Amino acid sequence: MKLPITKFQVPINAQIPILKFGHCLLLIVICLVIGAWSLVIPAFALSINIDPSNIKVVLKPGETKTGEILVQNFGGTKIKVKAYTEDWVYAPDGSKTFIRSGSSVYSCSSWIKLDPASFELAPKEDKKVKYSIIAPNNASGGHVSVIFFEAVIDRYEGIAVSGRIGTIVYLDTEGDIKRSGELKDLVIEASEEGSPVSLNFSFVNNGNSHISAQPNIKIMDGGKMIIEKKAKNINTLPGDTKSSMIKIGEPLKEGKYKAQVEISFDGKTLKSQSDFTISKSAQK
Amino acid sequence: MNKFRLIIILCLLSCILHLPAFTLQAAGSITAVVTVQGTFNLMVNTDSFDFARLTPGQTGGMSRSEGVEVAGTSSGENPWYLKVSAEKPLTSGDNTIPNENFTWHGTSEGTGDWSGTQEKSLADPNVAAYMSSAEELDQVKKVINRFDFMLHVPEDTKPGEYSTTVKFTMTE
Numbered sequence: 001m002k003l004p005i006t007k008f009q010v011p012i013n014a015q016i017p018i019l020k021f022g023h024c025l026l027l028i029v030i031c032l033v034i035g036a037w038s039l040v041i042p043a044f045a046l047s048i049n050i051d052p053s054n055i056k057v058v059l060k061p062g063e064t065k066t067g068e069i070l071v072q073n074f075g076g077t078k079i080k081v082k083a084y085t086e087d088w089v090y091a092p093d094g095s096k097t098f099i100r101s102g103s104s105v106y107s108c109s110s111w112i113k114l115d116p117a118s119f120e121l122a123p124k125e126d127k128k129v130k131y132s133i134i135a136p137n138n139a140s141g142g143h144v145s146v147i148f149f150e151a152v153i154d155r156y157e158g159i160a161v162s163g164r165i166g167t168i169v170y171l172d173t174e175g176d177i178k179r180s181g182e183l184k185d186l187v188i189e190a191s192e193e194g195s196p197v198s199l200n201f202s203f204v205n206n207g208n209s210h211i212s213a214q215p216n217i218k219i220m221d222g223g224k225m226i227i228e229k230k231a232k233n234i235n236t237l238p239g240d241t242k243s244s245m246i247k248i249g250e251p252l253k254e255g256k257y258k259a260q261v262e263i264s265f266d267g268k269t270l271k272s273q274s275d276f277t278i279s280k281s282a283q284k
Numbered sequence: 285m286n287k288f289r290l291i292i293i294l295c296l297l298s299c300i301l302h303l304p305a306f307t308l309q310a311a312g313s314i315t316a317v318v319t320v321q322g323t324f325n326l327m328v329n330t331d332s333f334d335f336a337r338l339t340p341g342q343t344g345g346m347s348r349s350e351g352v353e354v355a356g357t358s359s360g361e362n363p364w365y366l367k368v369s370a371e372k373p374l375t376s377g378d379n380t381i382p383n384e385n386f387t388w389h390g391t392s393e394g395t396g397d398w399s400g401t402q403e404k405s406l407a408d409p410n411v412a413a414y415m416s417s418a419e420e421l422d423q424v425k426k427v428i429n430r431f432d433f434m435l436h437v438p439e440d441t442k443p444g445e446y447s448t449t450v451k452f453t454m455t456e
Contacts, residue, residue: 051323092410095367161332
């Protein structure tokens with residue numbers, strides 16, 4: 001006698017999701033790994049993200065440029081954010097040293113208006129901060145600034161820790177930009193086979209705007225180029241002199257060589273070259 | 285006759301309603317646009333620390349043995365820099381401890397230039413604590429740096445609770 005199929009019966013070929021011992025073990029292992037990972041990875045009290053991290057604008061005197069910077073709270077707690085501008089100059093290590101707004105001759109900080117200048121961000125919340133850059137009628141040359149977004153600490157015990165993140169502003173006045181530089185003082189430090197070779201030189205920004213120059217090193221043996229190496233960009237403000245040292249990692253054999261430094265920016269290339277000799281190693 | 289008119293009207297209506305669909309089919313493709321947002325992110329794992337109790341002439345480390353962890357990530361083309369500074373000298377009322385006595389050192393998980401292998405004073409705002417490497421920019425890699433702070437209390441320091449704000453700055 002055939003039993004009638006009721007809605008509680010399951011066809012024989014159906015796939016039933018049953019957790020076997022192996023599956024349980026796998027789940028436990030995954031949970032343990034996630035638990036251990038959360039202990040290893042530090043939880044961050046503050047996590048602030050911005051986009052963009054730099055703004056490059058070209059303005060005519062009297063012209064205004066507007067835009068938005070997205071500020072996001074990626075952290076798990078509500079934060080108060082203060083938006084403000086500061087000036088900056090280059091430090092000897094290539095980083096930027098931040099100084100009070102209006103204290104640099106190349107400042108455009110006072111030309112920048114921010115809205116809102118202070119606000120709160122809940123966890124995972126974001127805000128678009130509007131900026132207006134108003135070039136005065138007598139604007140000329142290049143100018144720089146930074147728009148900071150700083151987490152304001154209200155309550156703390158001991159020494160407070162805060163963080164700020166900045167959008168760097170580069171402004172050129174249309175029709176009044178002169179990017180020019182000088183490459184000088186090329187000195188090659190080289191002694192004997194196997195010893196490191198280093199090239200020392202200086203770049204002088206004698207224009208009226210910011211320059212980001214790309215150095216390129218070439219080592220020639222006779223007429224043949226045997227080493228070519230690109231180095232980190234050299235960034236300068238008008239009037240800056242930046243000294244650089246670039247080490248050649250590859251060992252050179254005994255002989256006479258020519259070293260050439262090329263610095264490229266704004267479609268121009270400056271060149272300087274010098275001969276040097278590698279002597280036979282005294283250890284041989 | 286009425287039925288015939290009704291059928292013609294329904295056919296015309298059907299054609300008009302389906303016209304956009306026909307247009308899409310004729311074009312054979314649709315345009316999908318996505319905006320990928322840039323990452324320029326600073327993370328700090330605490331909002332405060334302390335040095336517990338120190339006596340004049342003594343040098344001590346922070347109570348927080350795990351230090352302060354500060355991470356940076358960038359999807360930009362330019363190198364990024366992390367700096368550490370103190371907003372003002374450690375102050376208690378009218379009394380201060382100059383920042384020359386407030387130092388830091390630490391370790392970095394990054395492949396860029398880390399200047400915290402030797403002790404640095406918070407009085408020097410020119411030195412970057414960390415400069416990112418080209419590899420980290422290519423991979424949009426999160427770099428965790430660990431800062432340990434030390435304080436030397438000069439002999440002539442008046443008793444009190446001294447405080448300041450240590451600020452981490454991240455820019456290109």
